[in-house]
Amino acid sequence: MKEVLKGNFATRKKVVAPEAGEDLNTRFEREALKRLGGSIAFVSKKKFLFGLDQAKDEAKEG
Amino acid sequence: MKLEAGGDLGRRIASSLGAITLEKVTEAGFANARANAPRIAAGKSIASLVGAPVGQDDSALVIAAGPSIHRFPDTARLIKESGFCGAIVATESAMAWALRHGIVPHLVVTLDPHATRIVRWFGDPTLDDDALRRDDYFARQDMDPRFREDQLRFNRELTTLVDEHGPRMKIAISSSAPELVARRAAESGMDAYWWNPMYDDYDAPESLTRKIHAMNNLPCVNAGGNVGAACWVFAHAVLGKKRVGIVGMDLGYYADTPYSQTQYYKEILTLVGPNGLDDVFIRLVNPHLGREFYTDPAYLWYRDAFVEMAQQAECATYNCTGGGILFGPGIYWSALKDFLAGKA
Numbered sequence: 001m002k003e004v005l006k007g008n009f010a011t012r013k014k015v016v017a018p019e020a021g022e023d024l025n026t027r028f029e030r031e032a033l034k035r036l037g038g039s040i041a042f043v044s045k046k047k048f049l050f051g052l053d054q055a056k057d058e059a060k061e062g
Numbered sequence: 063m064k065l066e067a068g069g070d071l072g073r074r075i076a077s078s079l080g081a082i083t084l085e086k087v088t089e090a091g092f093a094n095a096r097a098n099a100p101r102i103a104a105g106k107s108i109a110s111l112v113g114a115p116v117g118q119d120d121s122a123l124v125i126a127a128g129p130s131i132h133r134f135p136d137t138a139r140l141i142k143e144s145g146f147c148g149a150i151v152a153t154e155s156a157m158a159w160a161l162r163h164g165i166v167p168h169l170v171v172t173l174d175p176h177a178t179r180i181v182r183w184f185g186d187p188t189l190d191d192d193a194l195r196r197d198d199y200f201a202r203q204d205m206d207p208r209f210r211e212d213q214l215r216f217n218r219e220l221t222t223l224v225d226e227h228g229p230r231m232k233i234a235i236s237s238s239a240p241e242l243v244a245r246r247a248a249e250s251g252m253d254a255y256w257w258n259p260m261y262d263d264y265d266a267p268e269s270l271t272r273k274i275h276a277m278n279n280l281p282c283v284n285a286g287g288n289v290g291a292a293c294w295v296f297a298h299a300v301l302g303k304k305r306v307g308i309v310g311m312d313l314g315y316y317a318d319t320p321y322s323q324t325q326y327y328k329e330i331l332t333l334v335g336p337n338g339l340d341d342v343f344i345r346l347v348n349p350h351l352g353r354e355f356y357t358d359p360a361y362l363w364y365r366d367a368f369v370e371m372a373q374q375a376e377c378a379t380y381n382c383t384g385g386g387i388l389f390g391p392g393i394y395w396s397a398l399k400d401f402l403a404g405k406a
Contacts, residue, residue: 035329037079037086038287038360039174040238040259042367043271044080048299048375050264050271052109052281 068356069344071334075359076344076366083287083363088261088270090175091238095258095274098237098244102278108234108257109281111300116168116232117149121305122297123402125167126290127155127205128312129319130385137309137398138163144402148305151297153289154183154233154243155205156310161223162208166230169301170252171293172243173236173259173285181242182209184250185221189214204315204323228252234296237280258282259292286367287360294368298377306377307401312386313365314346314357326358346387350395357387369393380406 095102123146131137141150142164152160152167160167174180179199182189191214194201200209208216228250235247237258247254260282261270271282283299285292290311297306321327321339330342345356357365365387372379372392381388382398389395396406 035333036075036326036359037083038363039083039176039289040087040091040236040285040287040292041084041261042080042287042291042363043260043263043284044367044370046260046263046265046284048284048295048371050260050282050284051258051275051279052112 072342076362079363095237118147121148122303125152126310131310314355314387
């Protein structure tokens with residue numbers, strides 16, 4: 001594709017193509033995601049508790 | 063009436079918040095768990111709460127700190143006069159509201175790893191003017207208006223109130239809680255029960271959840287992204303309650319709330335500027351009320367997570383908040399009075 005679109009002239013300054021997906025919304029989203037997270041994780045489609053039985057056994061022994 | 067409007071960018075952000083929240087909380091959560099290790103080793107696990115007599119029947123009322131508990135001034139009176147004898151489970155952020163209205167929760171839940179903010183809900187004995195200048199969160203937040211007024215004086219009053227009632231309350235404290243919160247809970251005489259938040263799929267290779275469980279042997283709880291959801295999980299999955307009512311869980315804002323009083327306002331403003339706000343805040347009509355509320359990406363993510371969990375839970379869930387966006391399959395919409403009377 002790059003070859004097809006190549007012009008028949010040379011630019012004075014080096015042209016740097018933006019990274020894929022670097023549009024304004026993507027940049028906003030990436031930055032926003034760093035600041036807008038929740039208080040703690042949520043694990044989708046899993047049980048409410050993990051490791052309770054083992055802890056209960058230890059509580060009884062303790 | 064269009065049920066959802068605006069907030070296209072907000073919706074896209076919400077759909078990514080599972081991954082980004084994990085990235086945000088893992089390092090702090092694990093660091094806090096290591097700092098809390100001596101208290102955890104010497105303390106109790108939430109395993110001791112399973113089957114424990116917390117409240118007298120098979121019901122529980124979760125009290126969260128959403129704006130509706132302030133919009134409906136009868137909430138506290140209804141709870142106190144109802145003779146409700148189930149368990150009262152409160153977020154740490156709703157504890158101040160409950161105590162100053164004469165309601166002492168059986169169980170308080172805390173989980174957020176933020177280093178300095180969360181202790182404010184307990185009364186922070188170290189709070190001073192410098193701290194207020196460094197962080198104006200409590201001057202802006204919408205969860206409890208009393209925290210916005212004369213902050214140093216209110217903080218002193220709250221510290222005294224929590225010290226007075228601490229010995230009558232249990233606290234389910236996450237290993238991810240900051241050391242300041244762990245110390246404050248202990249110094250106020252609260253009866254602490256420790257747990258781990260679930261970080262990721264415990265069946266996955268290299269699971270962080272398994273890693274933290276191996277560190278301290280505590281049970282791991284799928285906390286639903288926030289402390290209000292965690293209270294609800296504790297009510298049914300740990301305390302075994304079959305009827306769980308909820309107040310103060312708006313997960314959104316009343317239409318007359320200025321954007322500047324929302325939870326993430328400063329962060330959103332910095333990122334999109336004043337002209338981009340309508341693309342981040344999402345407007346929804348609550349079909350039970352025929353009224354519009356708006357929300358932000360984090361609250362929308364919490365809502366979607368809660369609706370998913372509500373459909374798996376072995377309890378009946380009654381949202382008695384009276385406002386907000388927490389509605390959907392698995393959640394009954396109910397008047398608080400009816401739930402408290404066992405009619406819902």
